[in-house]
Amino acid sequence: MFVILVIEDDEMLNAGICFNIQNNKMEALSTYCIKEAKEIIKENKIDLILLDVNLPDGNGFEFAKIIKEEYHIPFIFLTAHNLDEEILDGFELRSR
Numbered sequence: 001m002f003v004i005l006v007i008e009d010d011e012m013l014n015a016g017i018c019f020n021i022q023n024n025k026m027e028a029l030s031t032y033c034i035k036e037a038k039e040i041i042k043e044n045k046i047d048l049i050l051l052d053v054n055l056p057d058g059n060g061f062e063f064a065k066i067i068k069e070e071y072h073i074p075f076i077f078l079t080a081h082n083l084d085e086e087i088l089d090g091f092e093l094r095s096r
Helices: 012-021 034-043 060-071 084-093
Strands: 003-007 025-030 048-050 077-080
Touching: 003 012, 003 034, 012 025, 025 034, 034 060, 048 060, 060 077
Parallel strands: 003 025, 003 048, 048 077
Antiparallel strands: none
16 A cells, blocks of 8 residues: 655645545555654555645755655655745755
């Protein structure tokens, strides 16, 4: 089964995303911070990560670098921000 890790600190948004993933016959694992995400990644085979940019214990962009270098798991950023600088930061991570 395809497993998606949702790293989103907004509880309602996290629950809604996980609900939709499960309705599409995939498994959703949910966490609200980077610390918990690291534990889940170590204990499970993750196929994709949906990653919030702003988390209570760190920056999603910085964690994305770790995901890319250490875990080699594809990720998609989640953010409510509409800042050009953040969009460019996200695209820059793609080419590293």
